[in-house]
Amino acid sequence: MTVNELSARLDSILREVPDKDFDKMCLMEDLCGVTREQMAIYPDKKLSEAAVNAAVKGARRRAAGYPLQYILGKWEFYGRSFKVGEGVLIPRPDTEALVDETIARLGRNKPHGILDLCSGSGCIAVTLAKELPESSVYAVELSPEAFPYLAENVRANGAEVKLLKGDVMNGALLENFRISEEEYLDIDCIVSNPPYLTDREMEELQQEVTFEPETALYGGTDGLKFYRVIACLWKELLKKDGLMIFEIGTEQAEDVKKILTDNGFTDIFTANDATGGIRVAGGYLR
Ligand SMILES: C[S@@+](CC[C@H](N)C(=O)[O-])C[C@H]1O[C@@H](n2cnc3c(N)ncnc32)[C@H](O)[C@@H]1O
Known part of the structure; x- marks a missing residue:
């Protein structure tokens, strides 16, 4: 799957999520290593199956109401990163x-x-x-x-x-x-x-x-x-x-x-x- 194809797939999974664009970017960045800039510059870049699976799985959990922060395993506070989970x-x-x-x-x-x-x-x-x-x-x-x-x-x-x-x-x-x-x-x-x-x-x-x-x-x-x-x-x-x-x-x-x-x-x-x-x-x- 390419960057663009994954992006479209996540759009569809996350369509009911309020901040879906932000959540999609976080999932692609953290679970596939694709930054916002890379999404624009390399839309046809092929992604590994493992990266695609991780992002799709994360998006499905997010669409089911699970907190984005727990999916990412970290969150920012006062400019520093904190590990979080259940x-x-x-x-x-x-x-x-x-x-x-x-x-x-x-x-x-x-x-x-x-x-x-x-x-x-x-x-x-x-x-x-x-x-x-x-x-x-x-x-x-x-x-x-x-x-x-x-x-x-x-x-x-x-x-x-x-x-x-x-x-x-x-x-x-x-x-x-x-x-x-x-x-x-x-x-x-x-x-x-x-x-x-x-x-x-x-x-x-x-x-x-x-x-x-x-x-x-x-x-x-x-x-x-x-x-x-x-x-x-x-x-x-x-x-x-x-x-x-x-x-x-x-x-x-x-x-x-x-x-x-x-x-x-x-x-x-x-x-x-x-x-x-x-x-x-x-x-x-x-
Ligand atoms: C509202 S959270 C705040 C966590 C963190 N200080 C923050 O601001 O994100 C309250 C915290 O108190 C802890 N807690 C609950 N009862 C406690 C107790 N009797 N003694 C010490 N910690 C307790 C919970 O486990 C939880 O981590």
Whole structure:
């Protein structure tokens, strides 16, 4: 099959997929090694049977609603590549707003102790470690399926991130950060994109999202379980003037601000994502 013939075949398989041109390009580039430029210059180039089969198989899965990111096995976040697959949440552009706000509030060219809770693919921890290279970054993740992706993404991106497998809902985990009877490691910032979907939202998931792990999505009946526990338990680790900053669901700003206030945080703030929705909330422990 030639490049042009494969392109027509994928057009036909992907015809009901919303971003079909983008998805086709990704499949041809990643599974057949044909770039957009090569498609235009060498339309009659013959492709190997293996490459054609891989692209057709990928397109069929995509047409059946399977996430493109899992088919490709990787996705970009903040300009870096992250390995993904079933068992780990796909990094979202929304989460870049959390990273932007965290960097803006901490400031560059200074050392910070940063702890990323519910780290998943490691997109937040790795990005902060690379963007703020003087900092010490720690990442906590519970899922045995997600943890290998976290470790691999730290390694592949050459990031300095210390990893801990554990349950953020369990206060005993804080002991891993203790350096003496009275003191914990210096943590200036706790950042987290925890599971935050409600019962209702879990029932109305888009088909693609149903392939992602429930443990990465479900935040208890009202979606706020992790915010309550993290704000209450993990504030113990924060230094004076320390920052706690969360990604939040589109309708959670008021609830998360209240949770932070109730736990003694002040100078509460929110920030928007690129589409203008309030998707970040945080505060300081003065
Ligand atoms: C919304 S995902 C965020 C992943 C990643 N930080 C990101 O922004 O793409 C939440 C993550 O929390 C993890 N998780 C769920 N319950 C946890 C727990 N009790 N302790 C630690 N991690 C947990 C899930 O496995 C998942 O990786």
